[in-house]
Amino acid sequence: MMRFFVFIGMICLFSACVREQYRRIEGKIYGTYYRITYEAKEDFSEKLKAEMEKVNASLSMFNPRSVVARWNRGESEEVDSLFMRMFQAAEKINRETKGAFDITVAPLANAWGFGYKQNRFPLPEEIDSLLQYIGMEKLKIAGCHLLKEKKEMEIDASSIAKGLGVDLVAEFLEGHKVRNYMVDIGGEIRAKGESDKERPWRIGIDKPIGDVAASGRELQMIIQFTGGAIATSGNYRNYYIHEGKKYAHTINPRTGYPVQRDILSSSVYAPTCMEADAYATAFMVLGLEESKKIVENNAEIEVCFVYEQEGENKVWMTEKFKDLVVKEE
Known part of the structure; x- marks a missing residue:
């Protein structure tokens, strides 16, 4: 009888140590890809897609029914709780970066052809x-309404919304006791x-190599962690050439021109x-020395900057x- 109980105990102990199934889903959203890997008994695929779609319903400029699109057209000043969450984070980072991060950059993004309007190369007087x-x-903010001066x-919100979408998926998984997961939406990862x-x-x-098609990808380095988020911003893929000069998608809201x-x-x-996404954009606008000070x-943040000095690419990282x-390549 004692042997029987010991045997049962060993089975229970072994069962407790067996890992649950790692599940993977992938697809397209926000104009890019998503890949989600998580360890769980239950398949959350449809629920995770629903979490990501919340961002499209609230913050997408390309969804004509979204909160942002309707606000942009002047049809409604009312905003939802997801918008408020984004706005509060954006406002904090806007203050901290002295306006280098600014979600009101839409008119400039449209003028340069990087928003929902496909214009190209505006005249200086248009920018002014x-x-x-x-x-x-x-x-x-007035209650659940966002008022604009003009x-x-x-x-x-594209420079912060994708990161928020990653967070929504991560928070859903954590709310369902998932201990091991990775959420990757277009290279923004938690x-x-x-x-x-x-x-x-x-x-x-990635190494910041000018390659719109991303066909010649090379790695700058490999990092690893067991908790947190990473986002990278760069002007080496989304850009166009005008009269021999490169114009990239990151717009400096303080000058009106591409960075x-x-x-x-x-x-x-x-x-x-969400924080990683927004700060990564702001630092592209600020440049190396101003970014270091912030x-x-x-x-709460650690960074790696690849920058150009005297024609050579160099790397600056915080100690953490x-x-x-x-691994460094």
């Missing part, structure tokens, strides 16, 4: 005219626990992907970011 509609300080103002290889999740960071700074790519490790005063690196 549009600057009057830029600035988060011209917006005001009716021509529009919002482009992960927790371990991969099916029983090690921390490993993520490659021409020393940082080639900005990778930010943060508690949430990073030094923010204990260096701890994430497992």
